[in-house]
Structure formats: C-alpha cells, structure tokens
Amino acid sequence: MTITDDNVDTNAVPTPDNNLNDHKPVGFGRMLRKEDPRFVRGMGQYCDDVQLPGMLHLAILRSPLAHARIVSIDKTAAEAHPKVVAVITGADLAEQNLAWMPTLSNDVQAVLATDKVRFQHQEVAFVVAEDRYAARDALELIDVEYDDLDPVIDVRTALEPDAPIIRDDLEGKTNNHCFDWETGDKDATDAVFADAEVVVSEDIVYPRVHPAPMETCGCVADFERVSGKLTLWSTTQAPHAHRTVYALVAGLPEHKIRIIAPDIGGGFGNKVPIYPGYVCAIVASLVIGKPVKWMEDRTENLVSTGFARDYVMRGEIAASKDGKIRAIRTHVLADHGAFNGVAAPTKYPAGFFGVFTGSYDLEAAYAHMTAVYTNKAPGGVAYACSFRITEAVYLVERMVDVLAHELDMDPAELRLQNFIQPDQFPYETKTGWIYDSGDYEPTMRKAMAMAGYDELRREQAEKRERGELMGIGISFFTEAVGAGPRKDMDILGLGMADGCELRIHPTGKAVVRLSVKTQGQGHETTFAQIIGEEIGIPPDDIEVVHGDTDNTPFGLGTYGSRSTPVSGAAAALVARKVRDKAQIIASGMLEVSVADVEYEAGTFRVKGDPEKSVTIQDVAMKAHGAGDLPEGVEGGLEAQICYNPDNLTYPFGAYICVVDVDPGTAQVTVRRFIAVDDCGTQINPMIIEGQVHGGLTDGIGMALMEMISFDEAGNCLAGSLMDYLIPTAMEVPNWETGHTVTPSPHHPIGAKGVGESATVGSPPAIVNAVVDALKPYGIRHADMPLTPSRVWETMQGNHTPPI
Amino acid sequence: MDVTMNINGEEVTSDIEPRTLLVHYLRDHLGMTGTHWGCDTSNCGTCVVWVDGEPVKSCTTLAAMAGGHEVRTVEGLEVDGELDPVQEGFIQCHGLQCGFCTPGMMMTARALIDANPDPTDDEIREAISGQICRCTGYATIVRSIQWAAAKEREQAVTLSPTGSAS
Numbered sequence: 009m010t011i012t013d014d015n016v017d018t019n020a021v022p023t024p025d026n027n028l029n030d031h032k033p034v035g036f037g038r039m040l041r042k043e044d045p046r047f048v049r050g051m052g053q054y055c056d057d058v059q060l061p062g063m064l065h066l067a068i069l070r071s072p073l074a075h076a077r078i079v080s081i082d083k084t085a086a087e088a089h090p091k092v093v094a095v096i097t098g099a100d101l102a103e104q105n106l107a108w109m110p111t112l113s114n115d116v117q118a119v120l121a122t123d124k125v126r127f128q129h130q131e132v133a134f135v136v137a138e139d140r141y142a143a144r145d146a147l148e149l150i151d152v153e154y155d156d157l158d159p160v161i162d163v164r165t166a167l168e169p170d171a172p173i174i175r176d177d178l179e180g181k182t183n184n185h186c187f188d189w190e191t192g193d194k195d196a197t198d199a200v201f202a203d204a205e206v207v208v209s210e211d212i213v214y215p216r217v218h219p220a221p222m223e224t225c226g227c228v229a230d231f232e233r234v235s236g237k238l239t240l241w242s243t244t245q246a247p248h249a250h251r252t253v254y255a256l257v258a259g260l261p262e263h264k265i266r267i268i269a270p271d272i273g274g275g276f277g278n279k280v281p282i283y284p285g286y287v288c289a290i291v292a293s294l295v296i297g298k299p300v301k302w303m304e305d306r307t308e309n310l311v312s313t314g315f316a317r318d319y320v321m322r323g324e325i326a327a328s329k330d331g332k333i334r335a336i337r338t339h340v341l342a343d344h345g346a347f348n349g350v351a352a353p354t355k356y357p358a359g360f361f362g363v364f365t366g367s368y369d370l371e372a373a374y375a376h377m378t379a380v381y382t383n384k385a386p387g388g389v390a391y392a393c394s395f396r397i398t399e400a401v402y403l404v405e406r407m408v409d410v411l412a413h414e415l416d417m418d419p420a421e422l423r424l425q426n427f428i429q430p431d432q433f434p435y436e437t438k439t440g441w442i443y444d445s446g447d448y449e450p451t452m453r454k455a456m457a458m459a460g461y462d463e464l465r466r467e468q469a470e471k472r473e474r475g476e477l478m479g480i481g482i483s484f485f486t487e488a489v490g491a492g493p494r495k496d497m498d499i500l501g502l503g504m505a506d507g508c509e510l511r512i513h514p515t516g517k518a519v520v521r522l523s524v525k526t527q528g529q530g531h532e533t534t535f536a537q538i539i540g541e542e543i544g545i546p547p548d549d550i551e552v553v554h555g556d557t558d559n560t561p562f563g564l565g566t567y568g569s570r571s572t573p574v575s576g577a578a579a580a581l582v583a584r585k586v587r588d589k590a591q592i593i594a595s596g597m598l599e600v601s602v603a604d605v606e607y608e609a610g611t612f613r614v615k616g617d618p619e620k621s622v623t624i625q626d627v628a629m630k631a632h633g634a635g636d637l638p639e640g641v642e643g644g645l646e647a648q649i650c651y652n653p654d655n656l657t658y659p660f661g662a663y664i665c666v667v668d669v670d671p672g673t674a675q676v677t678v679r680r681f682i683a684v685d686d687c688g689t690q691i692n693p694m695i696i697e698g699q700v701h702g703g704l705t706d707g708i709g710m711a712l713m714e715m716i717s718f719d720e721a722g723n724c725l726a727g728s729l730m731d732y733l734i735p736t737a738m739e740v741p742n743w744e745t746g747h748t749v750t751p752s753p754h755h756p757i758g759a760k761g762v763g764e765s766a767t768v769g770s771p772p773a774i775v776n777a778v779v780d781a782l783k784p785y786g787i788r789h790a791d792m793p794l795t796p797s798r799v800w801e802t803m804q805g806n807h808t809p810p811i
Numbered sequence: 812m813d814v815t816m817n818i819n820g821e822e823v824t825s826d827i828e829p830r831t832l833l834v835h836y837l838r839d840h841l842g843m844t845g846t847h848w849g850c851d852t853s854n855c856g857t858c859v860v861w862v863d864g865e866p867v868k869s870c871t872t873l874a875a876m877a878g879g880h881e882v883r884t885v886e887g888l889e890v891d892g893e894l895d896p897v898q899e900g901f902i903q904c905h906g907l908q909c910g911f912c913t914p915g916m917m918m919t920a921r922a923l924i925d926a927n928p929d930p931t932d933d934e935i936r937e938a939i940s941g942q943i944c945r946c947t948g949y950a951t952i953v954r955s956i957q958w959a960a961a962k963e964r965e966q967a968v969t970l971s972p973t974g975s976a977s
Contacts, residue, residue, distance in 0.1 A: 021954050022903050024962040040902055047910030048898040050845020050885035054911065057844035140839065141828065222849050222857055222911040222945050273847070273911030274945045306850040528909025528946045698905050701948030729854035729943070737936035737949040 019744060034610065035541035038694040041533045042547070043526075052271040056303045058228045058241045064093055066289050066302040067143035069133040069150050070312065071125035074161070074383040074722020075172065076154035078124055078132070086135060086149035091142035093296060095150065097133045098122035101291065108177075109257050109287055112280070112499055113357065115348035116177070117386060119284045124157065126174055126346035127385050128722050129311040131284040136292045136300055159383035159722040160184060162811060163320060163343040166380035174346060174381045184381040186344050191362045191439045192374035200335035200372045204326035208414045212406055213791045214399050215810040216318040216343065216384070216716040217709075218310055218726070219391035220734060221527070223273020225313055226303035227286050229293035238293070239266045242286060245275045245525055246565025249502055251557045253282055256500075258290060269555035275527035276706075276767075277390030280351040280567045281314050310732055311724045314351070314387030315716055318343040319399045320811065323407040331417050333426045335372040336365055338403060342379040342388075349386035351567070352395050353497040353504060359389055359396030360488050362439040366404035367448055367486045367660060368426040373438040383722045392706060392767035394489050395568050405483040405772035406789070409779065413788045419482050419776065420461060424452060427484075434753070441488055443658045444752050444760075445688070451748045452484060455662035455684040458746055464666060472784060477669035481777025485769035486660040489761035490573025494652050499564065503652070506570075507561025508578035510539060510586050511646040514632035516625025518545050520582075522554040523563020524575040529763055530695045531571060535579050537691050538757065542583035543590075544610015544624045561648060569659075569761030572691070573752075578651035580756040585647040590627045593645075596638040597622050597630055657752045657760035661685040663704075665773040669781045674800035676712055676778055678739070683770070684746040687762035688755065693747075696762055701743050703766025709735045711774035715793045715810060814878040818843070819887030829875055833867075834858045836874035837884060845885040845914050849943075856942025859915035860884045866922045868941075885914035888921065896959040896966075897921050906955030908946035915942055920956045928960060928967075 022028045030037030046052055083095040098120035101107040108116045121132050133150055137143035158172045165171060166184040175181045201207055227242040238260055244250050247267040255262035272279060289302040304313070320341040326334045342358070344350065352359040358377050365373045389395055408426075412419040427448040428435050435443040464480050471478045494503030509521040520539050522531060531554055536547035553559055563575060587607060594612035595602040604615050612627065614620040622630075631637070631645040666680040685700055713733040716726045726732035751758025771792065778794050779787060782803060790802045791810050801807060815824040818841070825840055837843045837860070849857035851870055858870040861883035888895040897920045900906065907913040916939060923930055923938040930938070935953045944952060 022958060024903075024958060024965060027903055041905070043910070044902045044907060047907055047913050048894065048901050048917065049889055050843075050914045052910045053844070054847070056838070056848065059839075059842065140835065141830070220945065222855060222909065222943065223847070224849075272909060274909040276945070306852070306855075528907075530908070694905050698908055698947060698951060701950055702908065702946045703948075705945075705948035728852050729850045730852050734943050734945065736940045736943060737953065738940045740949055742932070742953075743948060743950050 034544055034546050036537055036691050039533060039537060039547060039692055041530050042536065043530065043532045054223055054271045054273050055226045055228065055241050055243050058270065060228065060230060060299040063228065063299040063301055064136050064138060064296065065140045065143045066134055066136050066292055066300050067147055068131050068285060068288065068308070069147045070129040071121065071132050072128065073125060073154055073156060074128040075157040075159035075174070076125050077157060078121060079153040079155050081133060082151040083133065085151070086146040089137070089142065089146045089149060091138040092135055092146045093138070094136040094292065095133060095146065096292070106287070106291060109282065111347055111349045112351040113348045114354070117347035117349060119287045123177060127383050128724055129308070129385065134288045136296060161383060161718050161720060161722050163341055163380060163382055164811065166382055174383060186348055186379035186381050187357050188378050189358045190376045193372055193438065194374045197335050197337050197372040197374035201324070201326045201337060204334055205329045206327045206414060207324060208407065208410050209322060209324040210407060210410050210789045211809065212321045212323050212403060212789065213809045213811060214317040214319045214321065214402055215792055216315050217391055217714045218315050218716050218732060219276035219278035220310060220732065221274030221276055221278050224304035224306060224309040225279060225283060225285065226301070227289050228299055228301045229289040230299040231293040231297065233297050237264045237266065238290065239268065240290065241268045241270055243272055243279045244269045245272070245279045245527060245567050247525055247555055247557050248523055248562045249499060249564050250282060252502060253500065254290065267557045269525045272525065272527035275567070276392045277316065277567055278314050279527065280390070281349055281387065283313055306729060307727045311727050312385050314349065314390035315385055316387070316389065316391035316393055317399060318388070321403050323403050325407050325411050327411055331415055331422050331425060333368050333370060333408070333411065335370055336404060336407065338364060338375045340375065340377040342377055343382050343384065344379050344388050345382060345384040345386040347386035350388035351499065352389050353491055353499060355496060356395065360394065361396040361400045363397055363437065363441055363486065363488050364400035364404050365437045365439055366401065367428060367484050369428045369432065370438050384718060392703060392764040394487050394764045394768055395491065397487050398768045401483070401485045401768050402772050405485065406775060409776045410788055420452070420456060423482065423484050424449060442655055443486060444655055444754060445750050446486065446658060446660055447750050448484065448660060451660065451684050451686050452662040454746055454748060455664050455682050458684065458744060459664040459682045461664065475671065477671050477781040479667045479669065479777040479779070479781025481665040481667070481773045481775065481780055483663045483769055483772040483776060486658055487765055487768055488656045488658055489569035489764065490653055490657045491568050491570055492656055493654060502564060504564045505650050505652040506563030506575040506578050507648065507650045508575060508582045509561050509648040510582045512586060512628045514629050516545060516628040517549045519551040519553060520579060521560040522552065522575055523561050524566040524571045525555040526566065529566070529571065529699065530692070534691045534695060538576055538579045539583045542580055543587050569763040572759050573657040573755060573761045574651060574653055576759055577653065577756050578649055581651060582647050582649045585649060586645060589641070590624060590645060592638050592641055593627050593631050594622050597626065654754045657688065657755055659685065659687040659760040659762055659765050661765055661769050663769050663773040665777040667774070667777040667781055669778065669799065674796045674803060676794055676799060678708055678741050678774065680744065681741050682744045683766060684748065685762060685765055686748045686750050687765065688749065688751045688760040689758035690747065690749065691759060697745055699763050700745055700766045703764060704743055704770045705735050705740050706767040707770025707774055708740055711771045711792050712794050812875065814875050816877045816879065817881045819883055827874055831874045833860070833869035833872040833874045833877050837869065843884055843886055847911055847914060854943065856919065857912045857915045859918045859942065861918060861922065866919045885917060888917060895921065896962045897924065897956065900955040900959035900962070904951050904955040904958050906947065906952045912942060912944045916944065916952060920959065923956065924960050924963060928964060930960060
C-alpha cells in the first residue's frame with residue numbers, strides 16, 4: 009500500500025527558531041548527522057590527510073599517446089634525482105609478475121604498460137620520492153620512446169575489419185570485440201513489432217561522463233616488515249572486496265592486509281574499481297619498506313579512472329494507435345575503453361540494463377548489446393548509475409516521449425495509461441526482473457499536482473504563441489537496487505551479501521560494525537537510527553564502525569544504492585537477534601516465561617502487568633553482570649549476521665522538469681524541477697532529501713554540461729574542471745521534492761535504496777523538457793549534453809551525436 | 812626561503828621552497844588538513860582560505876604570497892569551543908554530505924555574511940559559484956547560509972543595548 013503524505017511539507021526549511029527535528033529519542037525521522045561535527049571543524053580525515061613518519065610520495069608517469077608501442081624507457085636521470093628513492097617501470101613489475109592485474113570484470117588491465125599503451129594517460133612508470141613535488145619533478149626526467157600506432161576512437165568503427173587491434177595482449181585476439189549480451193525474447197518481440205500499428209525508433213547516445221568526486225582517488229600503503237602486515241588507507245567504497253582482491257593478486261595472506269577507508273570525499277562509483285595507482289603504492293611500500301602515499305591530481309582522476317555510460321543505442325517501441333505500449337526493442341553498442349574495467353556482478357556484463365522495460369506493462373521486450381574495446385580509459389560503471397540503470401531509464405523514458413510525439417499525446421497521460429498496476433506486484437518483467445512493490449499512479453499524480461502540470465501546459469501554449477521556448481519534461485523511473493541475492497550475484501566470485509555485528513555494552517551503549525562504507529551518505533547516522541528503532545537505544549548511544557577491514561565483518565561495500573537494501577537489512581536483523589536474546593534475559597529478570605514478555609521501544613514488559621518492566625539498558629547490565637541468567641543463555645549481549653537479500657528493491661519516482669530555452673543563444677535554463685520519490689520506508693527524510701538533491705544536480709550536469717570527449721588522435725579533451733563542466737549553484741534551481749511510501753515487502757523494515765534514484769531518473773526529464781521546448785522546430789530528439797552550441801546546431805537542423 | 816604569516820591568530824615561520832602552494836604548505840608542512848586540495852585550476856573551491864579577510868583559492872596561491880599577511884582557515888572558525896553560526900547552519904540544514912567541499916564553502920559563506928548580513932538566495936548562489944559540491948545540489952547549502960545569517964541577525968537584535976538591530 010502506498011502512503012501519500014500530503015500533510016507533510018517536505019520542502020520545509022530549518023530556521024534558528026525551528027530545527028524541524030523530530031525530537032525522537034530513538035528511531036526513524038529527521039535527525040542531524042552524527043558525522044557533521046567533525047566535518048564542519050575541518051577534522052574529517054581523508055586519505056590525503058594521512059601523514060606517517062618517513063612517508064614517501066608516489067607519482068605516476070602517464071602516456072601522452074592513445075595507442076603506441078613502447079620502444080624504450082630510460083630512467084637513469086630520474087633515478088639520479090637527489091630526492092628520488094625509486095623509479096619503477098612495467099618491465100620491473102613484470103619481473104615480479106605484477107605488471108598486469110585482474111579487473112572486476114574478469115579482464116586484465118596493465119598496472120604499468122609493458123608492451124604498448126592503450127589509452128592516453130595510461131600508467132607507464134612511477135617515481136617514489138621524498139616529497140610530493142620532487143616526485144613530480146622526477147617524472148619529467150624519465151625518457152620514453154614510443155612508436156605511434158593508429159588509435160580506435162570512434163566506437164562505431166571498432167569492429168571494422170581493418171581496425172587496429174587494441175588487445176593483442178590477449179591470446180588469439182583478432183578484433184576489438186569485448187562481449188555480446190542479450191536479454192528478453194527476440195522472436196516474441198519481433199512478432200509484436202511485426203503487427204504493431206505504430207513503431208517508433210530513434211538513435212540515442214548516452215555520452216561518456218565522469219563521476220569526478222571532489223576528493224580524487226589515492227591511498228597510503230604502509231608495509232611493516234616485522235609483522236608482515238600491510239595497512240592501506242584507501243579511497244575505496246568496498247574495503248573488504250578490495251582486501252580479498254589484493255590478497256589474490258599480490259599473494260599477501262588476507263589476514264595480513266588491513267584496508268582502512270577513512271572519510272571519503274564522494275565516491276559515486278569512482279572508488280569501486282582497483283586502479284593501478286593503488287597497486288603501485290602497495291608494491292612501492294613492500295619494496296622500500298616505508299609508507300608510500302599516492303594521490304591523484306584532478307587531471308589524473310578525470311582522464312584515467314572509472315568513467316560512466318558511453319552507450320550508443322537504437323531504441324524502438326511498438327504501440328497501438330491509442331497509445332498502448334506493447335514492446336520495446338533495443339540494440340546497444342557499448343564502449344568499454346581499453347580494458348573491461350566494469351564493476352558489475354559477474355553474470356551481468358551489461359549491469360542491470362535489463363530493466364530498460366521501465367515502469368510499463370509490456371507484451372514483449374528484447375535487448376542486444378555489443379561491447380567493444382577502444383583506445384580510451386577503462387571503466388564503465390560509475391557515477392551513481394545503479395549498474396547501468398541510468399542508461400536503461402534514459403532509453404525508455406526518452407523513447408516514451410518519442411512515442412508521445414509520434415501519437416501527439418500528452419507524455420504524462422501516455423505514461424499513466426501504460427503503468428504496471430498495483431495489483432500486478434510482485435511483477436515479473438519481460439526480461440525477468442521481479443519488481444517487489446509499486447503503486448505508480450499516486451506518485452505521478454503527486455508530482456503533477458506539485459508542478460501544477462495543467463497550468464504549466466497552458467503557460468507553455470501562451471508562450472509558444474509569442475515565440476518563447478518553454479519545455480516541460482517528464483520521466484518516471486523504476487530502479488533495481490540492492491545487489492544482490494548470492495544465487496545470482498557475485499563480483500569475482502564474492503557473493504554480494506553483507507555482514508553486520510552488534511554489541512551492547514554493559515551500560516546499555518552499543519557499537520555496530522558494518523561491511524559497507526559511507527562516502528557522504530550518512531551511514532553513521534542512519535545505521536544508528538535503524539538499530540535504535542529496533543532495540544530502543546538512542547542513536548547517540550550507538551557507535552557506528554565502518555571502513556576498516558580489521559574491525560568490521562565481511563561484505564561487498566557501498567555502491568549501486570545497496571547500503572540500505574542489503575546492509576540496512578542486516579542491521580535491522582542483527583538488532584532483532586540481540587533483542588530476542590534480551591527478551592529471554594528480561595523474562596528471567598521479570599520472573600515470567602519468555603512468552604509473557606512483550607517488547608516496545610526499548611522496554612520489556614510483562615503482558616497484562618505493564619508496571620513490571622525492564623529496559624534494554626537494564627538487560628544489558630544483567631547480561632554482563634553477576635547472578636544467574638536463564639538456563640542455556642550465555643552472558644553478553646551481542647550478535648552477528650550475514651544478510652543475503654531475497655531480491656533487489658525497486659524504488660521509483662516521478663520527475664517533472666521545466667526549462668526555458670533562449671531562442672537567441674540556445675542557452676537552457678532549468679527553471680523548476682519537481683521530484684517525487686518512493687524509496688519505501690524512510691529512515692531519515694533529511695538525508696533522503698539530500699541524496700535526491702545531489703542526484704538531480706548530477707542529472708543537470710549530464711543533460712546540459714558534462715562530457716568526456718576525445719579528438720581523433722585519442723587526446724582526452726576533458727582533463728580539467730575548466731573543460732569538464734560540473735554544475736555550480738548557478739545552474740541548478742531550488743529543488744521541489746516530495747515522496748510517497750510503498751514499503752518493500754521483503755526488506756525487514758520495508759526500505760529501498762535511494763542514493764542513485766535522482767541521478768538515474770533526472771536526465772530524461774531534462775532532455776525531454778528541452779526537446780519539448782524545441783517542438784516548434786519539429787525536433788523529436790537531441791543528444792546530451794545540451795550545451796548552447798549543441799542546442800543551437802539542433803535548432804538549425806544540424807544535430808550531431810556526441811561521439 | 813623563510814616565510815612568515817599569521818595563521819588563525821598565530822605567527823608561523825617556515826623554511827619552504829618558493830614554489831610551494833599555500834594549500835600544500837598548510838596541509839603538508841603544518842598538518843592543517845581542514846583545507847582541501849581538489850582541482851589545481853581554481854574551479855572547485857575546496858581549498859578556499861582567507862588572506863587578509865578575502866577568500867582566495869589556496870591551490871593557486873603561493874605560500875610565499877601569503878607571507879606577511881593574515882591567513883584564516885576552517886580551523887579558525889570555531890572560537891573558544893563555540894561554533895561559528897555558519898558551521899552550525901551547515902549542521903542544522905544538512906549543508907554537507909561527504910564534507911570535502913565544506914571547509915571552502917564555509918569560508919566563502921563567512922565572508923559573504925560579513926559583507927552582506929542579509930543576503931538573498933541569488934546572492935548566496937553567486938557567492939558560492941566559484942565552488943563545486945558534488946553531493947548536495949546546493950539548495951541545502953543556500954539554506955545553511957541563510958540559517959547562519961538569520962541567527963546572526965537575531966543575535967544582533969538581542970545584543971543591541973536598545974533591543975533593536977543596529
């Protein structure tokens with residue numbers, strides 16, 4: 009059942025007189041973040057803040073060319089630099105069998121190039137020196153001779169017979185083919201298309217973009233010779249998974265590796281993969297026996313680490329004349345760069361792109377994908393995409409608008425008449441995904457009401473009469489987040505479950521240890537709230553420990569909006585396990601049978617005699633104290649679990665964007681943006697609102713500004729924040745947010761993930777709005793980024809895809 | 812070369828390379844890691860500190876240029892254990908998530924409110940337009956700064972001997 013909470017003003021703003029906090033001692037609701045007092049004092053500790061005695065600095069020499077054979081490397085001058093401790097090349101690493109490493113997609117990637125370079129800015133050598141500046145100076149002293157090769161830059165030419173072979177390191181490789189993948193029923197889909205009254209198709213490009221977290225990637229590796237222990241402070245969203253991979257790659261015993269993910273300055277997927285720099289720093293510390301810091305500069309982050317998207321798609325919809333969407337078909341050409349570095353579950357090489365069927369009840373669906381190698385940086389899944397759902401949602405929501413254009417129907421009405429209905433949940437899509445719960449129409453209606461949709465359409469009609477370009481864009485998305493059930497989902501053979509451990513101290517305070525890792529999402533607050541809600545201990549009395557493999561249980565980490573769906577469930581269930589034990593101890597203290605004890609908000613009462621009660625704090629002292637416990641009950645009050653989700657969770661939302669386009673300059677201004685999200689049970693509405701705001705800003709960035717582009721030679725043209733444009737406060741409106749609540753039936757507290765919802769859902773709303781604004785020009789589609797120059801060309805009939 | 816500057820009220824002298832950037836001087840030489848290094852090109856603003864009361868980007872300022880001047884960093888916002896209203900506002904209005912851009916944002920916000928105690932939302936957006944936040948979408952930052960400005964105006968009323976804003 010969906011709760012539409014119309015009485016709550018979700019856009020209320022705190023003031024010094026009214027902080028809006030729920031003032032609940034425990035549980036869910038608006039609660040200020042426990043992590044903020046350190047951050048506002050500048051006392052966060054990020055990777056680059058780690059300074060150890062005797063610490064050395066590592067800098068990486070990168071290739072100036074996109075595709076070239078390495079003829080020779082002369083490092084003598086660099087080695088002679090007075091502050092340089094070591095200069096290491098690929099050949100040096102090859103001697104230790106460390107020149108190549110596995111990627112998270114069962115491909116291999118060069119740590120340092122040995123044979124040839126395969127993308128501009130690929131890692132070629134590294135220097136370790138006494139300080140940051142000296143390490144950079146010495147890079148200039150390394151002399152590399154390259155033999156230039158033709159690069160493959162345009163993804164559409166990668167499979168041409170005469171295309172240069174990029175991955176000649178792979179035995180028998182005679183082309184640039186990476187993988188093929190398909191989902192759905194091709195024959196059934198073709199049959200629907202064959203007898204459909206209306207078929208629309210459109211070529212749609214989702215250009216390469218970059219998550220560009222404010223903190224770049226880096227680490228401090230500290231190998232201690234005597235104990236044989238490696239401690240790695242690392243910008244990682246997945247410390248446990250990284251530890252296991254390092255153990256497998258470097259041959260270090262896993263118990264001798266400790267990964268500490270300190271405060272992380274934003275991740276967005278950029279800090280999931282293992283980059284060569286981490287391995288270089290580990291090798292350097294192992295060899296030199298001193299702590300070694302590697303920290304990217306901004307250019308290195310943009311040009312070499314995990315990018316996102318880069319899908320060239322053909323979308324097709326089959327429909328009836330009255331607007332019943334019957335089938336969706338798509339072919340995708342995926343640019344994976346020089347190495348397949350995608351971080352996605354093993355059986356899902358295209359991530360969760362299979363949810364391209366959207367929020368609609370279809371007769372059939374089919375997707376086919378061809379992925380190729382090009383001479384560009386590796387990566388593919390990053391930037392808050394929920395494993396390629398960003399691309400999937402963009403495709404379907406853009407195509408629905410194309411259909412609306414074709415049928416001359418209102419895009420809101422078209423969506424409303426095709427939604428999966430509430431009584432169809434759990435709903436199995438034509439590509440095999442089981443949507444857990446949903447009630448789409450109230451969410452859509454709420455967004456339309458908040459926007460004043462009919463009034464906006466009237467305003468638009470008036471403006472069109474006057475030659476003004478105003479557009480209204482809609483998207484309705486369903487996400488699949490919370491990977492995932494271990495029967496289907498693993499990364500490099502590691503099941504995507506998460507552990508959680510809860511200990512109640514004698515005085516009733518607690519510590520909870522998580523396998524996931526915040527990069528700003530506020531885990532230290534929300535997880536304390538989850539425990540508080542379940543067991544009645546105030547969140548302020550609960551220490552949340554995360555991001556340290558020596559002090560937390562194993563689990564796969566924070567990405568793909570999976571913390572709340574997976575680890576949040578683990579936290580709720582571990583608290584219930586502790587509560588069950590506490591109830592037994594309470595029954596002994598109250599001298600009644602367990603069945604006669606009832607629990608409410610931190611208190612155990614005798615049924616029918618509510619005056620007789622003990623609190624969780626009383627029980628905690630008893631559990632650790634003197635005197636007998638009920639028979640068979642051990643002392644202490646703690647538990648640990650590993651949670652394997654039954655299914656993903658499927659949050660959804662309705663977004664409406666209003667833009668104005670200047671007919672003289674083609675400048676797009678986002679005037680309003682209305683976002684109504686449904687992520688099931690809400691733990692902390694303040695944090696949810698913040699997550700949504702951030703994602704909406706990502707959407708404006710991708711739709712209007714951001715693109716990692718290359719010239720014909722493979723030079724990356726977006727190597728700084730002067731070239732790779734990210735929205736500032738000037739480009740985004742004052743967000744208007746709302747919510748509905750449709751709990752997940754299988755999650756213990758009914759919560760769904762929300763971290764990426766707005767990044768996924770907002771780009772089509774913005775593009776649909778711009779295309780709607782350009783309707784007087786007869787335009788049905790325009791590719792992102794909709795910069796003034798690209799919009800201007802589109803208005804002149806010269807639209808070109810951003811490839 | 813020897814460089815002497817006043818940082819958060821304390822005189823500091825160091826022997827540094829002339830090319831040392833102010834951000835690296837603060838972080839690597841003095842261990843004042845509240846100021847962050849984000850982009851090298853003056854675009855992201857995570858490195859903003861004050862020099863003689865004006866916000867500057869310390870990634871494109873030489874430490875030597877700050878010699879003989881007064882530098883204020885995020886570590887200097889809290890006075891005698893009391894948070895600056897800007898710091899309080901960021902906590903109250905969820906003006907931060909990962910916290911990386913926050914020190915620079917707050918230094919700019921402090922300078923804005925000093926110059927303009929009652930800014931409009933548009934003035935706030937313009938003031939922080941040289942800074943990037945990848946997490947919040949800015950609306951909560953605008954609210955945070957409004958919160959701080961409102962609190963200071965209220966305090967001004969309370970503290971004024973006539974009971975009205977001066």
